[in-house]
Amino acid sequence: MEIIDYYVKSAPNVQNTLDIFQGEWASKLPGDLSLLNAGQSGLFDDGRITWAVEQLGEIKGKNILELGPLEAGHTYMLEKLGAASITAVEASTRAYLKCLIVKEVVGLRNAHFLCGDCVEYLRLNPGKFDTCFASGILYHMTNPAELIGLIAKVSDRVFIWTHYYDENIIRSTPYLSPRFAEKTAAEYQGFKHMLYRQEYGEYKGEVKAAGFCGGSSRFSNWMSREDIISCLTYFGLTDIRINFDQPHTPHGPCFAVVAMRR
Numbered sequence: 001m002e003i004i005d006y007y008v009k010s011a012p013n014v015q016n017t018l019d020i021f022q023g024e025w026a027s028k029l030p031g032d033l034s035l036l037n038a039g040q041s042g043l044f045d046d047g048r049i050t051w052a053v054e055q056l057g058e059i060k061g062k063n064i065l066e067l068g069p070l071e072a073g074h075t076y077m078l079e080k081l082g083a084a085s086i087t088a089v090e091a092s093t094r095a096y097l098k099c100l101i102v103k104e105v106v107g108l109r110n111a112h113f114l115c116g117d118c119v120e121y122l123r124l125n126p127g128k129f130d131t132c133f134a135s136g137i138l139y140h141m142t143n144p145a146e147l148i149g150l151i152a153k154v155s156d157r158v159f160i161w162t163h164y165y166d167e168n169i170i171r172s173t174p175y176l177s178p179r180f181a182e183k184t185a186a187e188y189q190g191f192k193h194m195l196y197r198q199e200y201g202e203y204k205g206e207v208k209a210a211g212f213c214g215g216s217s218r219f220s221n222w223m224s225r226e227d228i229i230s231c232l233t234y235f236g237l238t239d240i241r242i243n244f245d246q247p248h249t250p251h252g253p254c255f256a257v258v259a260m261r262r
Helices: 014-021 031-035 047-056 073-080 093-106 118-123 144-154 167-171 225-234
Strands: 063-067 085-090 111-115 131-135 157-163 180-188 191-199 219-222 239-246 254-260
Touching (some): 014 093, 063 073, 063 144, 073 085, 073 093, 073 111, 073 131, 144 157, 144 219, 144 225, 157 225, 191 225, 225 239, 225 254
Parallel strands (some): 063 131, 085 111, 131 157
Antiparallel strands (some): 157 254, 191 219
């Protein structure tokens, strides 16, 4: 394609904006915008976020840190629930730009999107936040225990949704079993745990797809459900509440957890 092929020749409209990333959207937009061609996932009306806020307490007027906003669906929900500010850190440049599109399209006013790696951001000691939301990101980390430890430094209230490793389920699932080749014993700041290396599906072209939603490396390390809970507790987030525990999904076992410092 020539650069002139990227110009739009119709009158301005929202679909033109969404079509900049045509075929890459994961989320269905909210309200009347749901009639437009985007994705299908209900991330702008997500029961996991509703439940998390019920457990965490009111977030109206609070300063929120969001890691991995993807397409700003949860960001949208948090602003609608009254968050005073939302700092959202996204490493994928394409996802970051989609967040900016959503910010314009739905009129987000209290959200600020940062393009960069969330672990590096947290290592810079960005200060304290009232609550941290980290949905769909932990299982994309190469050192997930470090992410938990860093989150625990900046917030006393955390929501995490993640996949986790279960030997019996993973090995009996043909789609998942080839992705996990090895396990290693690991330690982070005294917390001992097991890591299960997950290879992204390069053999299927997964990491070459424009809509790829994985991590920044060609592999990640998953933790077991038990180690995730133990890690949160180890770093002081001892009030643990669990929901949406789904051992059998096409992409692996997953659960939602709210963890708070007592």
